[in-house]
Each structure stands twice: as C-alpha cells, then as structure tokens.
Amino acid sequence: MQLFIPILCTLYMNLFFYLYRMNIQACIFDLDGVIVDTAKYHYRAWRKLANSLGFDFTETDNEQLKGVSRMESLDIILNIGKKTLDESKKQTLANQKNDWYLEYITMMTPNEILPGIVSFLDELKTQNMRIALGSASKNAVLTLEKVKLLDRFEIIIDGTKTTRSKPDPQVFLMGAADLGIAPKNCIVFEDATKGIEAAREAGMYAIGVGASNFTQAHAVIPSFEKINFDGIKALLKGTMI
Numbered sequence: 273m274q275l276f277i278p279i280l281c282t283l284y285m286n287l288f289f290y291l292y293r294m295n296i297q298a299c300i301f302d303l304d305g306v307i308v309d310t311a312k313y314h315y316r317a318w319r320k321l322a323n324s325l326g327f328d329f330t331e332t333d334n335e336q337l338k339g340v341s342r343m344e345s346l347d348i349i350l351n352i353g354k355k356t357l358d359e360s361k362k363q364t365l366a367n368q369k370n371d372w373y374l375e376y377i378t379m380m381t382p383n384e385i386l387p388g389i390v391s392f393l394d395e396l397k398t399q400n401m402r403i404a405l406g407s408a409s410k411n412a413v414l415t416l417e418k419v420k421l422l423d424r425f426e427i428i429i430d431g432t433k434t435t436r437s438k439p440d441p442q443v444f445l446m447g448a449a450d451l452g453i454a455p456k457n458c459i460v461f462e463d464a465t466k467g468i469e470a471a472r473e474a475g476m477y478a479i480g481v482g483a484s485n486f487t488q489a490h491a492v493i494p495s496f497e498k499i500n501f502d503g504i505k506a507l508l509k510g511t512m513i
Contacts, residue, residue, distance in 0.1 A: 294508060296477070297457040298402035300447045303412050303430075305338070305463035306481050308384050308419055310409075313376035318349060321369045327353035339464035341408050341437040342366050370410075377411060380418040388496030393424045395501050402426055404447040406460065408437055427451055438466040441474035448474070456513055459504065462489075475513055479504065 304310045315334045322329035333352055337345045346366050350357060357365070396403055404427035405412060412430035416422040427450045429443050436442045448455050460471035463481045468489050471478035480486030481493055491507035493499055 294477075294505065295457050296401070296459055296505065298404060298448065298451050298453040298459070299396055300404045300406045300444055300458055300460045300471075300476070301425075302339070302460075302462045302464070302467050302481075303405060303407035303409055303415060305386075306461050307386060307389055307405075307421065308380070308415060309386060310377060310380075310384075310415060311338075313373055316376060317369045317372040318345065320372055321365060322349055322353060325350075325353055325355060325365075327355075329353075339408060339438040339462075339466035339470075341431060342370065342410065344437055374411065374414075377415055377418060380415065382419045382421075385419050385421065386495065388499060390421075392496045392499060392501070393421075397424075399501060401501070402451045402453055404451055405429065406443040406447045407431070408434070408443070438464070439469035439473060441470045444471055444474040444476060448476070459508075472513075477508055477511070477513060479507075 301307055304314070311334075314337070315331065318334065318337070319329045329349060329352065333349075336348050340348065343362070343366055346362055346369070350362070393403065403425055405416070405425045407430045409415065410431035412428055413422065416425065416428070427447055429447045429450065433446065434443050444458070444460055445455065448458050455475040458476040459479060460467070460474070460476050461479045461481050462468050462471060463483070465486065465488070468478045468480055468486050472488055478489045479491050479493060480489035482495065484492055486492050490511045491504075493504075493507075
C-alpha cells in the first residue's frame with residue numbers, strides 16, 4: 273500500500289494541474305510605465321503645481337502617486353504641503369495640472385514607447401490574443417494617438433470610464449467584461465503595487481514590470497526587451513490565481 277501512495281499523489285497532482293491549466297485569452301496593460309514613460313511628465317506637472325502653492329514635491333514623493341487617480345493624487349500632494357482647500361479650488365488646481373501635463377504629452381512621439389512593447393504587441397496579435405488597456409489616466413487615448421499605438425488596443429478602459437481607482441479591480445474587470453473574457457483567462461501587466469493588487473483582486477494573473485519588489489505579483493519582468501509571450505507563460509506555469 274505504501275508503494276502506491278506516491279503514485280496516487282502524483283496522479284492527483286497531475287489531474288489537478290490538468291483541470292487548472294492556464295487558458296490565457298487576453299492581456300490587459302497599464303499605460304504609464306508599461307507602454308510609455310509618461311510618469312516624468314506627470315511629475316513635472318505636479319511639481320510645478322506644488323511649487324505654485326509654495327512647497328516642493330520630490331521624486332520620492334511622486335512614488336506615492338503610481339496608479340492613483342488625478343484627484344487622489346492632488347489630495348496626496350496637498351497633504352504633503354499641509355494645504356487644506358475646498359472642493360472647488362481643488363478642481364481648479366487639478367484642471368491646471370492637467371493643462372500643463374497636456375502641453376507635455378502633445379509633443380510625444382513613438383520614440384517614447386518603452387523598449388520591446390511594439391514587438392510584444394505584434395506577437396500577441398499573431399497569436400490571436402485579445403488586447404486591452406486598463407489605466408487610471410484620463411488622457412490615455414490622446415497618449416496612444418501621439419505614439420501611434422491606438423489601433424493596437426481593442427478595448428480601452430481609462431479614467432474617463434471608471435469611478436474607482438486601483439487597487440480596486442474595477443478598471444480590469446471592465447476591460448475583461450468588454451472583451452468578453454473571464455478574468456481567470458487574463459494577464460495584467462502593471463508597474464505599480466496598487467495595480468498588481470487590483471489585478472489579483474480581479475482574479476487575474478499579475479505581471480510586475482520594472483521593479484523587482486512586487487511581492488504580490490505572480491511574476492516580474494524587468495522590461496519587455498527580449499521577452500516573448502511563450503516566456504511569459506513559462507513564468508506563470510504552475511501558478512494559481
């Protein structure tokens with residue numbers, strides 16, 4: 273009997289992984305820091321706003337804004353500067369920041385697409401993979417137009433369509449729903465901890481891009497350079513959501 277126990281365990285494990293095998297049908301990408309590097313433009317605009325209010329806003333402070341909506345970002349900055357403002361004034365400031373930011377991104381070109389992204393998107397297309405964008409940015413469409421990637425994304429869910437910010441999974445769940453794909457069959461590519469949390473909460477595979485300290489990510493890649501889709505699936509092999 274003892275001889276058969278390891279064999280039975282192996283059979284059960286093989287059956288389990290067969291039933292749970294990955295069936296990836298869609299990839300959902302964050303925008304800032306994954307597709308393009310617009311973070312520098314957000315930072316410049318937010319710092320300009322902080323300076324206009326009489327205090328500085330550092331690159332370290334800026335880390336708190338990753339994956340956060342515009343109004344929530346403003347609240348964080350006002351808290352750093354110890355400023356209390358009414359909602360009307362806050363909206364005016366948020367609009368001013370966005371105007372400055374738009375001045376920057378209207379000059380963007382395809383040269384600002386992050387390395388490896390175009391070839392990775394091309395490969396997904398050849399494998400009939402569904403592709404969506406899930407971003408907190410309200411300027412996602414404009415940004416994609418400027419870098420000539422708009423037609424690569426079947427579905428775009430951005431800050432103009434969502435009511436809740438990451439780590440709430442709303443943006444990713446909306447993307448999967450519009451694609452008609454179950455969350456468990458989606459991979460999310462994110463460069464922010466809150467985005468990774470949102471992907472996990474949505475019941476999707478979460479790939480961290482850039483940083484190596486994404487403890488909640490199913491896998492992490494430094495960038496899309498020298499990365500192909502088979503490599504991504506290999507990183508996720510045996511992983512459960």
